[in-house]
Amino acid sequence: MNLTIDTKKTDSLLEITLNGEIDAYTAPKLRDTIFPLSEKNGIKMIIDLSGVSYMDSTGLGVFVGVFKNVKANGGHFQLNGLSGRLQRLFEITGLADIIDVNRQIEGEAK
Amino acid sequence: MDFREGMEHKYRELLENYIKDQSEQALYAGQKFSRKTIEHKISPEEIVSLHKSLLVEMHPELPKDVIDSFDLLLEVMMGYGLTYRENESLRSKQAELRSEMEIAANVQQTLLGTTIPEVDGLDIGAISVPARHMNGDYYHFVQDENNCISVAIADVIGKGIPAALCMSMIKYAMESIPENRLGPGSILENLNRIVEQNVDPSMFITMFYGLYNPETNILSYASAGHEPGFYYNAAEKSYAELKAKGLLLGIEKKTKYMNYEKQVSPGDMVILLSDGVTECRTDEGFIERETLVGYIDKYIHLSAQEIVNKVFKDLEKLQNFQLRDDFTLIILKRKV
Numbered sequence: 001m002n003l004t005i006d007t008k009k010t011d012s013l014l015e016i017t018l019n020g021e022i023d024a025y026t027a028p029k030l031r032d033t034i035f036p037l038s039e040k041n042g043i044k045m046i047i048d049l050s051g052v053s054y055m056d057s058t059g060l061g062v063f064v065g066v067f068k069n070v071k072a073n074g075g076h077f078q079l080n081g082l083s084g085r086l087q088r089l090f091e092i093t094g095l096a097d098i099i100d101v102n103r104q105i106e107g108e109a110k
Numbered sequence: 111m112d113f114r115e116g117m118e119h120k121y122r123e124l125l126e127n128y129i130k131d132q133s134e135q136a137l138y139a140g141q142k143f144s145r146k147t148i149e150h151k152i153s154p155e156e157i158v159s160l161h162k163s164l165l166v167e168m169h170p171e172l173p174k175d176v177i178d179s180f181d182l183l184l185e186v187m188m189g190y191g192l193t194y195r196e197n198e199s200l201r202s203k204q205a206e207l208r209s210e211m212e213i214a215a216n217v218q219q220t221l222l223g224t225t226i227p228e229v230d231g232l233d234i235g236a237i238s239v240p241a242r243h244m245n246g247d248y249y250h251f252v253q254d255e256n257n258c259i260s261v262a263i264a265d266v267i268g269k270g271i272p273a274a275l276c277m278s279m280i281k282y283a284m285e286s287i288p289e290n291r292l293g294p295g296s297i298l299e300n301l302n303r304i305v306e307q308n309v310d311p312s313m314f315i316t317m318f319y320g321l322y323n324p325e326t327n328i329l330s331y332a333s334a335g336h337e338p339g340f341y342y343n344a345a346e347k348s349y350a351e352l353k354a355k356g357l358l359l360g361i362e363k364k365t366k367y368m369n370y371e372k373q374v375s376p377g378d379m380v381i382l383l384s385d386g387v388t389e390c391r392t393d394e395g396f397i398e399r400e401t402l403v404g405y406i407d408k409y410i411h412l413s414a415q416e417i418v419n420k421v422f423k424d425l426e427k428l429q430n431f432q433l434r435d436d437f438t439l440i441i442l443k444r445k446v
Contacts, residue, residue, distance in 0.1 A: 057267040057385060061314060064361060093316065093335035094357030 005033050013044045019051035022059030031062045038066045043075040050081030113150045153191035158184045221278045227253040235414030237422050238438040247384045247436040248277045264317040265384045294319040294332035295367040305360035315359040327374045332367045334359045337385040344377025349403045376446045384438040414441040
């Protein structure tokens with residue numbers, strides 16, 4: 001079980017690509033990496049989740065915390081490449097209504 | 111200390127025996143001796159020092175170089191001795207923590223304890239099993255003076271001790287809300303305000319809240335981002351998702367929660383669960399919600415408590431008895 005975090009920064013745009021699993025073991029690393037980045041004023045943070053094979057509610061907690069922080073600092077937060085399962089998780093929790101989430105485009109049956 | 115006094119004599123005997131005939135037996139006696147010295151917390155450098163002084167005594171003819179070399183060995187061994195003692199003290203601290211955790215888990219069970227109410231016409235079953243020491247899942251039953259039953263099932267996002275502590279707070283908040291005068295939606299709105307104000311900003315709670323009136327057999331309910339349960343329609347022998355929409359507790363202060371209603375007919379079942387139930391993972395992947403329905407259906411002729419117990423046993427077996435997440439399953443069945 002592992003998670004790799006790649007960040008690419010250009011001006012006020014911050015692209016983060018995640019690969020692997022987000023669970024109770026990897027979530028602290030994710031939080032420690034992306035939380036400080038969300039402190040910056042007016043940042044646009046885009047996180048690509050298409051390489052994430054598993055995520056439990058701990059991962060959800062990290063994203064919500066970061067989302068709130070980005071919003072509080074006048075920035076924009078976006079999640080891309082959600083699998084069907086992840087999309088469902090965001091819908092059930094009502095988070096899809098407040099966070100900008102986008103489904104995986106390639107390789108999806110529907 | 112008795113052992114230390116006798117130790118010198120014992121070691122001299124061992125050493126003499128071994129030098130005399132170098133037998134396997136004498137070596138084995140040495141192994142046994144070291145078990146005893148470990149037990150009595152004798153450090154490695156103490157043994158080396160003993161060895162040196164005995165050698166000098168027994169063989170005064172030994173070259174000075176050889177005897178001196180033991181001082182170096184002694185110095186080197188000192189580091190090992192220190193590490194060993196550190197390790198020992200960590201081990202005892204760990205045992206202490208473990209027993210404190212066990213006490214905390216027991217306290218939690220007492221704090222969060224709820225009893226399944228007895229209601230004419232309703233058969234209720236519930237099971238909740240933590241993945242680790244403390245449970246981040248929670249369920250709660252309340253029966254009011256009009257015999258209405260309220261049931262809450264919740265999951266704290268975030269695991270272990272912090273989640274469990276947070277749940278205790280929610281329980282007391284819930285008990286201070288005059289629930290029988292409020293609908294489930296308003297109860298969630300109240301709880302949301304409490305969680306939003308009091309809980310760590312990275313901690314959230316999902317909750318399903320239902321209110322069952324045995325007079326009218328109407329279930330009214332609301333959900334704060336909780337994994338949807340199922341509704342079993344006995345007449346059609348079919349299962350449908352118990353849909354309800356709403357945001358997690360603790361995110362936005364002014365969140366509104368909608369009330370939903372369902373007329374419950376004889377034989378119908380309301381099935382509530384935590385996401386540990388559907389996030390169960392097997393070697394082949396996740397358990398689909400349909401699979402879970404299949405397990406419930408297999409035991410549908412049994413009582414509500416027997417169904418939840420048997421479904422848990424089956425899912426546990428499927429995951430090789432290793433729970434990855436806390437597990438909670440509740441069934442309310444209207445008697446025929």
